[in-house]
Amino acid sequence: MAKIDKRFQILLSEEEQRLLKNEATRRAISQGELIRLALKNEIIQKSEILRRKAVQNLTEIFP
Numbered sequence: 842m843a844k845i846d847k848r849f850q851i852l853l854s855e856e857e858q859r860l861l862k863n864e865a866t867r868r869a870i871s872q873g874e875l876i877r878l879a880l881k882n883e884i885i886q887k888s889e890i891l892r893r894k895a896v897q898n899l900t901e902i903f904p
Contacts, residue, residue: 853861865872 865875
């Protein structure tokens with residue numbers, strides 16, 4: 842696990858806070874860990890989609 846040494850503050854609506862708390866409880870992890878996982882998944886997923894599109898474009902150019 843990476844060293845956690847930076848603090849980041851965000852504001853959540855009551856609904857977002859409730860959803861975060863419920864999901865973290867369901868997964869038996871902290872709310873902070875759930876936010877870190879969501880951030881990583883969002884970035885990794887978007888990066889993977891962009892890589893796949895780039896490969897697809899290359900295969901169309903060079904069949």
